[in-house]
Amino acid sequence: MRLRRAAFALAVPVAILAAALLAGSAFSSSRPAVVGSGKASAAKSVCGLGTGKKATGSPIKLGAIATKQPGTDFTDIPNMAAAYFKCVNANGGIYGHPISYSIQTEQTNPAQEAALARKLVQTQKVVGLVGNTSIIECTINHKYYEQKHIFVIASGIAPECYGHDTNISSVNMGPRYSSDGAVQYVIRAGVNKIVFDQSNVPGTDYIFAGPSAVAKAANVPIQGFTDTVPIQDANSVALKLTQAAGPNGGVVLNFTPDQALLILQAAQKQGLVNKVKAWGCSTPCNSDFVAAALGTSWDGIFGVNAELNLPSANGPDSALYRQLAKTATLAFGLGSFSQMGFVEARIATSALLNMKPPYSLVRVNQAFAGVRNFRTDILCSPWYFGKVPVHIANNVDRTVTPDHGKMVVKEPCFKISAADPDIAAARVVEKKNPQLTTGKAYPVKGGK
Amino acid sequence: MFPSLVDFKPYVVTGLALGGVYSLSGVGIVVLYRATGVLNLAFGAIGAMGALITWTLIHHTSVPGWLSYLACVVFGGLVTFAYGAIFGPPLARRDPLVKAVATLGLALILLGLMSYLWPPFGRTQLLPSSRPEYSYHIGWAGIDITLTQIVGLAFGVLVTVGVTAFLRLTMLGTAMRALADDREITSTLGVPVRRVETVAWLGSGLIAGAAGLLLSDLVGLDPVNLTFLIISSLAAALIARLRSLVATLFAGLAVGLCTALLTPITAWPSETNYQFSLSSYRGGAPFVIAIVTLLFLARRRVVSVSRTDR
Numbered sequence: 055m056r057l058r059r060a061a062f063a064l065a066v067p068v069a070i071l072a073a074a075l076l077a078g079s080a081f082s083s084s085r086p087a088v089v090g091s092g093k094a095s096a097a098k099s100v101c102g103l104g105t106g107k108k109a110t111g112s113p114i115k116l117g118a119i120a121t122k123q124p125g126t127d128f129t130d131i132p133n134m135a136a137a138y139f140k141c142v143n144a145n146g147g148i149y150g151h152p153i154s155y156s157i158q159t160e161q162t163n164p165a166q167e168a169a170l171a172r173k174l175v176q177t178q179k180v181v182g183l184v185g186n187t188s189i190i191e192c193t194i195n196h197k198y199y200e201q202k203h204i205f206v207i208a209s210g211i212a213p214e215c216y217g218h219d220t221n222i223s224s225v226n227m228g229p230r231y232s233s234d235g236a237v238q239y240v241i242r243a244g245v246n247k248i249v250f251d252q253s254n255v256p257g258t259d260y261i262f263a264g265p266s267a268v269a270k271a272a273n274v275p276i277q278g279f280t281d282t283v284p285i286q287d288a289n290s291v292a293l294k295l296t297q298a299a300g301p302n303g304g305v306v307l308n309f310t311p312d313q314a315l316l317i318l319q320a321a322q323k324q325g326l327v328n329k330v331k332a333w334g335c336s337t338p339c340n341s342d343f344v345a346a347a348l349g350t351s352w353d354g355i356f357g358v359n360a361e362l363n364l365p366s367a368n369g370p371d372s373a374l375y376r377q378l379a380k381t382a383t384l385a386f387g388l389g390s391f392s393q394m395g396f397v398e399a400r401i402a403t404s405a406l407l408n409m410k411p412p413y414s415l416v417r418v419n420q421a422f423a424g425v426r427n428f429r430t431d432i433l434c435s436p437w438y439f440g441k442v443p444v445h446i447a448n449n450v451d452r453t454v455t456p457d458h459g460k461m462v463v464k465e466p467c468f469k470i471s472a473a474d475p476d477i478a479a480a481r482v483v484e485k486k487n488p489q490l491t492t493g494k495a496y497p498v499k500g501g502k
Numbered sequence: 503m504f505p506s507l508v509d510f511k512p513y514v515v516t517g518l519a520l521g522g523v524y525s526l527s528g529v530g531i532v533v534l535y536r537a538t539g540v541l542n543l544a545f546g547a548i549g550a551m552g553a554l555i556t557w558t559l560i561h562h563t564s565v566p567g568w569l570s571y572l573a574c575v576v577f578g579g580l581v582t583f584a585y586g587a588i589f590g591p592p593l594a595r596r597d598p599l600v601k602a603v604a605t606l607g608l609a610l611i612l613l614g615l616m617s618y619l620w621p622p623f624g625r626t627q628l629l630p631s632s633r634p635e636y637s638y639h640i641g642w643a644g645i646d647i648t649l650t651q652i653v654g655l656a657f658g659v660l661v662t663v664g665v666t667a668f669l670r671l672t673m674l675g676t677a678m679r680a681l682a683d684d685r686e687i688t689s690t691l692g693v694p695v696r697r698v699e700t701v702a703w704l705g706s707g708l709i710a711g712a713a714g715l716l717l718s719d720l721v722g723l724d725p726v727n728l729t730f731l732i733i734s735s736l737a738a739a740l741i742a743r744l745r746s747l748v749a750t751l752f753a754g755l756a757v758g759l760c761t762a763l764l765t766p767i768t769a770w771p772s773e774t775n776y777q778f779s780l781s782s783y784r785g786g787a788p789f790v791i792a793i794v795t796l797l798f799l800a801r802r803r804v805v806s807v808s809r810t811d812r
Contacts, residue, residue, distance in 0.1 A: 127621070254782050282785050284727035286734070289516040289720075290765040293645065297509060297766060315626060316722045323632060324512075325639065325646035347626045385621050 089377060090141040094499055099370035101141035101378075102148065102403050103499065109147025113154035114406065114413045117174035118185035119167065119195075122159035130384045131209050132157040132185040134375075134395030137382035138403070148406045151413065156180060164194045171195040175202060181418040184402040185209070185395055186222075190256075196220040203416060205423040205439060207402055209394045213260055216476070217445030221423075225397045225437060226390070227361045227448045227470070229257075229336055230264040233308045234474050235359035236334035237265040239453045239465065240304030241272045243332035243357070249299040251291070251317070252308035254280040261308065264474040271473030283313050288320035296326045304332040311338045315347055322351060337361045341389050345456035353457050357464055360452045362393045362432050364461055369431025371400070397432050401425055404498045426489055428496040434467035438490040446480035447490075512643040513762040519647065521758020522655030523716050524788075527735030528742070528750040529662050530709030533669075535744045536682040537702030538590060541602040542582070543732060544609035548707060549714020550728035551612050552577040554620050556715065557627050557723060567630065571715060578711020579704050581612075586703025591696060594685070609729060616725040627718040654716050661709060662751040669747075678702055734761070737788035741795045753795075757788045 090101030116139070118132035136155050143152040156178055158170045167188065174180045183199075183206040186192075192214035199206055199221045210216055210224030217223065227235070233250070240248055250265050252258055262278045269276035277298055281291055295305045295317070307314045314335055321327055332355070339358040342365075348356070363372060365388035375396045376388065384392050402422065406413065409421035426438040435450040453465035472478040484491050527545060534542050552574035559570035585608055593601050630636075631649035639646050669675035677698045680688040689695045713735075717728055738757050742749035764784040 280782050282782060284722065284724050286721055286727065286731065286785065287516065287520055287761060287765070288722065289519070289651075290513055290762045293512050293516065294765045312625070312722070312724065319626065319628070323637065323646065323648050324516075325637065 088144050089381070090374060091145050095370075097370055099374040100499070101138065101145045101374070102407060103142075103146035105146035106144070107146050109143050109145075109150050109152040111147065111150040111152065114148055114151050114418075115154045115156065115178060115180040116182045116184050116402065117156040117158065117178060117180035118183060119158045119160055119170050119174070119188055119191050120186065121162060121188045121191075123161040126162075126189065127385050128187040128209070128391065129157065129159060130382075130386050130389075130391035131187040131395040131398070133383045134379065134392035135185040135399035135402075136395075137378045138396055138399035140381070141378055142399075142403050148403070148413070149411075151411075153403070153406075155184075157185075160188060160191065162189050164190065167191050167194045168198070171198055175204065175415070179415075181413055181415045182402060182422060183207070185398050187211075187391075187394070192220070192222050196222055203419055205419045207398045207422055207425075207439070209391075209398070212257065213476075217443060219443050220445075221419075223439045223445035223447060225394050225401070225433070225448060227337070227446070227451065229308055230261045231446065231449065231470050231474065231477060232336040232359045232361055232451075233261060233306065234264045234268050234470050234477065235451055235453070235468075236306045236308075236336050236357065237268045237276070238468070238471055239357040239359065240306055240332040240334045241269070241274055242465075243304060245274065245299075245302060245304035245331045247299055247303035248274055248276040248306060249279065249295050249303060250276055250306045250308070251279040251281060251295055253283040253310070253313065255283075264476065265306065267475060268471045268473045271471065283309065285313055285316050288316040289324060292317050292320040292324060292326055296321065296329045299330045301329060302331050304334060305330055306334040306336075307339070308336045309338065311341050311344050314339050315344055318344075318348060318352065318356070322348070327351060327355065332357065335359070337390055340364075340454055340461055341386075342460055343386075345461050346459040348456050350456075350458060352455075354455050354464070357453045357455055358461065360390075360454045360461075360463075361448055362390050362397070363434075363452070364454060364463065365389055365393065366460070367431065371396070371430045371432050375432065393432055397430055397437070400430065400498065401428055401437065404428065404496060407499060408497060425496055427491055427493060428498075436491045436495070440483075440487060440490050442483045442487060442490070444476070444479045444483050446476060449477055449480050509766050510763055512640075512645040513765055514759065515640055515643045515645060515647055515651075517759035517762030518755060519651035519654050519758070520720065520762060521755035522658035523713055523720060523754075524734050524738050524758050525658035525751045525754025526654070526661055526709060526716070527713045527732070528738035528754045529658070529665060529747050530706045530713065531732075531735060531739045532742060532744055532747055532750050533665055533678075533709070534702055534706035535739070537678040538586070538594075538681070538699045539598055539601060539685075540586075540590070540593075540605060541598065541736075541744070542605045542706060542710075543602055543736075544585075544605045544612060545706075545710050545735065546714070546732035547609040547612040547616075547725075547729040548578050548581050548710040549574075549712075549717065550725045551581070551616055551714075552711045553627060553714045553718035553723055553728065554616060554625075554725065557625055557718070558620075560627075571629070574715040575708055575711035578709070578714060579707040582707025582710060583700065583704040586700055586707075590699055590703065594699075609732075613725060613729055620725065625723045627723045629715070629719045632719055650716065650719050654720055657712065657716065658751060658754065662747050665705075666747050674698060674701060734758075734788040737792040740792045743799070753791075757791055760791060761785075761787045 088106040091106035094100045120128045139153040187209040192212045196214045206222045208224045210228045214220045215224045335358045340360040405421040428437040437447045449470045454461040455464040556570045556574040559565045636649035637646045677693045738754035741753035
């Protein structure tokens with residue numbers, strides 16, 4: 055009896071101790087470190103303040119407009135921005151204020167695009183636009199934005215997305231300047247003629263003006279083609295391009311990845327890969343999907359202009375991007391589109407952290423316009439907005455090439471040729487306003 | 503700039519390969535039209551969805567390759583068969599235009615399903631016959647062709663010959679031809695009309711699946727593109743006045759050839775050095791050919807592309 059009591063007396067504290075240990079371990083395992091939290095350093099990026107505490111104050115409303123229609127889906131950009139903002143909200147928000155982000159999709163309808171901009175600004179009362187990506191939205195809404203003193207942090211396609219006296223600044227280079235970079239690559243490869251092919255959509259003349267100027271400056275003749283997409287006879291198109299380029303020529307493509315891939319595969323099937331000296335492509339081809347589908351016969355031969363770093367790159371922002379991409383709703387997975395959304399959201403968050411409340415339309419947009427010398431390992435050069443006539447902040451980039459199913463860097467960061475008059479104008483702006491790209495880097499974690 | 507004669511040679515090869523598949527699709531359309539009076543505008547969408555199913559089986563399951571390819575053909579047959587069995591009888595006495603629009607509905611449903619199930623993402627489908635070891639150099643054209651291209655052309659010819667023989671030499675084929683002439687009289691003669699029509703739906707669907715599989719390699723695995731490739735095949739069928747299978751074969755080849763041969767014809771505006779290629783407009787070639795042919799035939803008053811409900 056005494057033994058039983060002693061055993062019971064011993065068992066009770068042991069059980070309590072065990073329970074406490076188990077509870078403690080359960081408690082600690084149920085509270086893992088919040089993604090994007092911690093102290094930012096040269097080796098680590100965090101979301102916003104990185105406090106790991108959920109923001110519960112009144113929301114700061116931001117919005118975006120993106121194209122989503124059969125064959126064209128740009129929603130990866132705002133969806134990735136949304137994932138970043140969610141992470142910011144889980145890490146203290148903007149000094150306690152969570153970001154509320156509204157994504158609107160459009161189908162290349164001018165009336166719809168105009169209505170959506172007004173809906174966001176006037177009805178939903180957003181105080182900033184971040185992540186806009188559309189075929190014609192910049193063209194349609196830029197005057198409205200100027201009227202309302204709204205400064206949009208976007209991904210661009212149309213010329214109005216790159217300034218030209220508008221309040222829009224894009225983190226990417228868009229088809230024209232990226233094609234410039236691809237043309238520079240084939241020129242460096244020593245071609246004696248360039249054949250440039252792009253999809254037959256509005257704006258082809260604007261795009262071709264860039265590569266044409268770059269080739270002319272290098273005294274290399276250039277011949278432009280357009281092909282209706284989706285391409286139905288890729289074999290004939292590949293034949294046409296290689297015939298036009300000749301054995302010492304180069305072919306540069308400006309298509310979406312799937313259409314470019316059709317032409318490249320057709321060239322491969324017909325034994326045309328080595329019938330020209332070099333092959334190049336604008337940014338959309340910078341995808342592991344393209345590299346994997348091409349196989350190894352294009353390794354090192356095919357040069358793709360990359361507006362942003364490789365998704366697999368080392369670097370604190372690239373690491374955080376990959377971590378957050380797992381939580382985002384992405385149609386195309388890791389790639390340029392979602393990288394753009396990440397960078398745009400990071401810039402906007404930094405601008406909000408660097409301003410003082412209240413977070414009104416006027417004040418937030420002044421903060422956006424004031425971003426300068428913003429550095430990230432995803433871009434080759436500092437990004438800026440600034441109240442300047444041209445916003446082509448992304449004008450230095452890389453060339454990548456397939457390597458056993460993955461894209462790898464072939465040429466490190468190089469300047470896009472100023473032979474393109476738009477790029478020349480951007481360089482003049484940067485020279486006149488050295489604070490945009492030099493000096494103290496824009497603080498990413500707030501200056502309060 | 504007009505290319506030299508030498509430049510056209512490789513386009514003859516690519517044009518014939520593509521034309522062979524247009525012919526194949528055209529024959530599938532004509533066979534069904536002759537037996538049932540239905541112009542199946544969902545032909546391309548059915549093949550596209552079958553090809554996407556094959557792609558999924560190959561890339562996301564351990565199903566053997568041959569079974570995955572077979573799945574595309576079987577899917578084409580089953581969907582078309584099911585549509586014919588369910589909607590064929592109630593629509594049998596309706597105007598051909600109503601029947602055609604009903605298949606357009608099927609095409610749009612399939613297109614929507616494909617957008618939902620296979621969101622936009624670059625996909626490619628290379629059949630084993632497109633591997634480098636099955637590539638052959640055509641010396642006179644100076645290019646390589648793949649076994650898939652050869653199969654595309656040969657399959658079009660074989661199906662045309664086979665179906666023509668079937669229609670002429672078998673009881674079922676004779677019944678189909680009788681249906682094409684007069685549905686009511688054929689029915690009173692004791693021919694099981696619904697059964698014959700069902701076989702026609704099934705056969706046409708199998709051809710749609712096979713064409714979809716070949717086109718997903720030759721043209722690309724894009725659902726929208728494959729769905730609307732029906733336009734080129736339809737042009738071939740219209741040129742043949744939706745009657746002659748042999749004429750459909752040659753019309754399909756002609757459409758493929760013309761489209762390919764227009765590709766290298768270019769011109770240079772001097773000011774901008776920006777080249778406008780006639781190839782940018784070659785997508786309209788099938789219908790230009792169809793319109794010119796039909797106008798030519800109308801001049802002789804022999805054109806007839808519509809069935810009369812009797």
